[in-house]
Amino acid sequence: MTGTTRRRAIFAALVAVVAGAGVVVWRRGAKPEEQAPVAASPVKSESTTGPRLLSVGPRLTSNETSQPLSVYGERLVPGLRLVLGPPLSRELPLVVVDAGHAYARLPSGLALPEDVPQVVVEARLSGDAEGSARLAVVNDAAFVDLTAMALSPDGRTLFVASSPTDTVYSLDVESGRVDSLATGDGPSALATFKDADGKPWLGVAHRFQPELRLYALDAPGSAPRVLPAPLGAQGLEVDGAHGVAFIAEQVKDRVHALSLADGKTRWSSAVDPNPRALARWKGLLAVGSLQTGQLELLRQEDGALVATVVPGPGVSILGGHTEPFRAQVMGGKAPRALVASERLGRVFMASLGPNVGPNPKRMEVSANSGVAVVDPASGAYVRHRGFGMGVTEGLALDDAAGLLYAADVGIGRVRVLDARALAGKDEKAARGAVLQEVALAPPDGTPRIRPAADFGVNGRAGEELHSGPRSLALSPDGGTLYVLNRFTRTVAVVDVHEARAGRARVVRQLPVVPGRTQAKRRLGQVLYYVDLGRTGITCDGCHIEGHTGGVFYEKTQPNRIYRSTTVLGSRDTPPYFTPASQHSLADTASFVGGRNRFHNPDPSVQEVDALAFFNSLMSTPPNPYRGEDGAPPETVELPDGRSGHPARGRELFEGRGRCVQCHPAPLYTLDQDPATRGQYLDVGTPIALPLRLEQQTLVPGAAPPSLVGAWDVWPMLTSATAGYAVKDERLVVGTRFPLRAVVEASGPKHGDAQALTPEERDDLLAFLLTL
Numbered sequence: 001m002t003g004t005t006r007r008r009a010i011f012a013a014l015v016a017v018v019a020g021a022g023v024v025v026w027r028r029g030a031k032p033e034e035q036a037p038v039a040a041s042p043v044k045s046e047s048t049t050g051p052r053l054l055s056v057g058p059r060l061t062s063n064e065t066s067q068p069l070s071v072y073g074e075r076l077v078p079g080l081r082l083v084l085g086p087p088l089s090r091e092l093p094l095v096v097v098d099a100g101h102a103y104a105r106l107p108s109g110l111a112l113p114e115d116v117p118q119v120v121v122e123a124r125l126s127g128d129a130e131g132s133a134r135l136a137v138v139n140d141a142a143f144v145d146l147t148a149m150a151l152s153p154d155g156r157t158l159f160v161a162s163s164p165t166d167t168v169y170s171l172d173v174e175s176g177r178v179d180s181l182a183t184g185d186g187p188s189a190l191a192t193f194k195d196a197d198g199k200p201w202l203g204v205a206h207r208f209q210p211e212l213r214l215y216a217l218d219a220p221g222s223a224p225r226v227l228p229a230p231l232g233a234q235g236l237e238v239d240g241a242h243g244v245a246f247i248a249e250q251v252k253d254r255v256h257a258l259s260l261a262d263g264k265t266r267w268s269s270a271v272d273p274n275p276r277a278l279a280r281w282k283g284l285l286a287v288g289s290l291q292t293g294q295l296e297l298l299r300q301e302d303g304a305l306v307a308t309v310v311p312g313p314g315v316s317i318l319g320g321h322t323e324p325f326r327a328q329v330m331g332g333k334a335p336r337a338l339v340a341s342e343r344l345g346r347v348f349m350a351s352l353g354p355n356v357g358p359n360p361k362r363m364e365v366s367a368n369s370g371v372a373v374v375d376p377a378s379g380a381y382v383r384h385r386g387f388g389m390g391v392t393e394g395l396a397l398d399d400a401a402g403l404l405y406a407a408d409v410g411i412g413r414v415r416v417l418d419a420r421a422l423a424g425k426d427e428k429a430a431r432g433a434v435l436q437e438v439a440l441a442p443p444d445g446t447p448r449i450r451p452a453a454d455f456g457v458n459g460r461a462g463e464e465l466h467s468g469p470r471s472l473a474l475s476p477d478g479g480t481l482y483v484l485n486r487f488t489r490t491v492a493v494v495d496v497h498e499a500r501a502g503r504a505r506v507v508r509q510l511p512v513v514p515g516r517t518q519a520k521r522r523l524g525q526v527l528y529y530v531d532l533g534r535t536g537i538t539c540d541g542c543h544i545e546g547h548t549g550g551v552f553y554e555k556t557q558p559n560r561i562y563r564s565t566t567v568l569g570s571r572d573t574p575p576y577f578t579p580a581s582q583h584s585l586a587d588t589a590s591f592v593g594g595r596n597r598f599h600n601p602d603p604s605v606q607e608v609d610a611l612a613f614f615n616s617l618m619s620t621p622p623n624p625y626r627g628e629d630g631a632p633p634e635t636v637e638l639p640d641g642r643s644g645h646p647a648r649g650r651e652l653f654e655g656r657g658r659c660v661q662c663h664p665a666p667l668y669t670l671d672q673d674p675a676t677r678g679q680y681l682d683v684g685t686p687i688a689l690p691l692r693l694e695q696q697t698l699v700p701g702a703a704p705p706s707l708v709g710a711w712d713v714w715p716m717l718t719s720a721t722a723g724y725a726v727k728d729e730r731l732v733v734g735t736r737f738p739l740r741a742v743v744e745a746s747g748p749k750h751g752d753a754q755a756l757t758p759e760e761r762d763d764l765l766a767f768l769l770t771l
Helices: 003-019 323-328 419-423 427-431 519-529 585-596 605-616 646-654 738-744 758-769
Strands: 052-057 060-062 067-074 081-084 090-093 095-098 101-106 118-125 133-138 146-151 157-162 167-172 178-182 187-194 200-206 211-216 225-228 233-239 244-249 254-259 265-270 275-281 284-289 295-299 305-309 329-331 337-341 346-351 370-375 380-386 392-398 403-408 413-418 434-439 469-474 480-485 490-495 505-511 551-554 560-563 724-727 730-733
Touching: 052 118, 052 133, 060 067, 090 101, 146 187, 146 469, 146 480, 157 187, 167 187, 200 233, 200 244, 244 275, 254 275, 275 346, 284 337, 323 329, 337 392, 346 392, 346 419, 370 392, 370 419, 380 427, 403 419, 403 469, 413 419, 413 469, 419 427, 519 605, 585 605, 646 758, 738 758
Parallel strands: 060 133, 187 233, 233 275, 275 337, 329 730, 392 469
Antiparallel strands: 052 067, 067 101, 081 090, 081 118, 095 101, 118 133, 146 157, 157 167, 167 178, 187 200, 200 211, 211 225, 233 244, 244 254, 254 265, 275 284, 284 295, 295 305, 337 346, 346 370, 370 380, 392 403, 403 413, 413 434, 469 480, 480 490, 490 505, 551 560, 724 730
């Protein structure tokens, strides 16, 4: 077999895998690309006497943390256990609620060989029960992913978090020595601070464990103080002088102010979906929503909303291809980082810029990475300085020197900006605010996504894109900038003493974690985030960390406003796009990968292979509305303050609600099964947001989406009308609880929830939240 023939065979096998079950059987010693595809559905038995397993959902899960599972079968009885085959080889107790439904919980701490990206195990019921199902488990617990960094107040130690591996590393910036701190489950956000007595601390918030850990930095090795905190933390900001920690969490979409003295909640405020970036300015707290693209300003004292900041029609855009379309701006895009300047009276925000909506030229793909300037005193969005390429991810501010540093994960560079010029009234000066771009070359031997000769030519990004600068920290004297490189797992040390003169330079690279395990997956990660064609368009630009990312006006034909769907768990539910156009993750990686770069160049077979593989390992996070045993609780509090009963809701879902016709278990979509997927249905839901409809191509119908993980999806419906509304020629948040909007707007063609009583709708919503 020639090299070309072999590559084609591998590519064809990949297409077959991701277009079918999307899972592989694990064989000891086999490489990921050598795994054998398996059937999507279990073989049915003719017996009708004993218990029989039909399916387990979700089909794709992770060993990063404890995961609830749903078990579907026939003639289920109490006392059954779920038996997982090798290499997990364990039995899980089942909570059997009726003959067709049971629940279990996959425990945390399932260690797998570190170089094995995933395993697929056979699941059966204990005893003489019939039937089996496949469960794919992604080995996230061995996939180090460095995304957060903080510098100790004395400037001597960097702290770097890897959430999947439950690790916070301490890096001595002088010696390069690396140690590890004992953390909870999923350390996701870091903050260093001094308390009112001048004592230095490190705060660590967690995604999967409801606690805030406080490490005394003047007593290394001592056990941390542990305070109760909300589940799902993704953002942390600490006011040490006043003893308050502000935590943004993505389970109930709230910001909590916690006392550092005893952990008691001082206040808790509902905010826009999926808050992450936080910054304090005087008495205000800026909160960025990854879903709505809005910035909310809360009072630090009591959490009251002071202003909502979002760009609208006519906003100032300086630089990038969206500048001529400022009149058609319909909203904002996700705030990825925030820093506040006391001296300048501004908040700087990293984002993909104002979101351009329908326009006469049908210009689409409005990503214009850059830095926005916000006036927190007035709540005004001043301007966006667009770079026209890459993805600006991390920010650091030297307020005394008037310098702003911006990390671009898409092209592997850090930009040095004149913060005073950027924030001032003179637009010409703001346009010229970029003083320098510092390339962060990857260490020798770093694997490349393409041959070296393909970089830095024809307008493409250079080899530095393999570094992935994600987070920044500035030394106390402002002379050294530390850059956390996500892809190479290093920290670059940049001398910025002469940054204003354009002479910042990389002087060292400090490795945080050695090794290159799960090599193909890591190349796929690079491909997901980088901007080789310097177009400003990346996978992560529309699907932040694999999840949703608001709305956009694009898709060529039909050109309209769409919501950004989630990639998490999507490998089992092809086809993709609306209307359906790509029938496997490999097809999608090839088509989108080339389009994102404007075909400069088209992705190679190896790139398609790696990117599709990386996407196939993105699993849905554990459902926080499930109990410790994996089963739904008796009662669930709904986001709008009402409550419902999931068990009653399940009966309605499968019965009078008629939901199961288009959303069958275990993934709650017709696209889960090759025999039923690819249906394009008109169920009477709104087909478009009413914004310049004459500039949108309106086509009714949509594929029934998977409802697994629906608790964390905003907005809903292909048209995004369950979540967004239109006011004064721009998008506004119509509701923060889109499931309610979907259920209550459903007519006879969409399950007809109108025929249910208000209490029954609450029960149905409670069930949907537990999927």
